[in-house]
Amino acid sequence: MATEAKNIGIEVNKPKENCGDKNCPFCGSVKIRGKIFVGRVISDKMNKTATIEWERKHYIPKYERYEKRRTRVKAHNPNCIKAKTNDIVKIGECRPLSKTKRFIILEKQTQEE
16 A cells, blocks of 8 residues: 555645545545535544534624634545544545535644644
8 A cells, every 4th residue: 555645636735645445535536526624623433534613703784793603514534644633624525425424634734732
């Protein structure tokens, strides 16, 4: 498994090893299309799945103010990336991988302590 990770057309750091996962954009055949988000891993307890969360601001016209709202999505966590809880990750949209997974983790950016 010493083969080089393929180019997926998005500027991210490629993983160093090849995981052989068919749902990995670098080692398998899944294409990344659609939106790309940056969020924090809040759970990695599921098998090859992580829950990602990020905050956004929503405008309330009546009060002319913004409120914070959170978005949580499930994302495929390939073995070549292995994101853990509290990692800041970049995720990309793909075809549906399961009932709830429509995103794949593309890279770990930093790790909060």
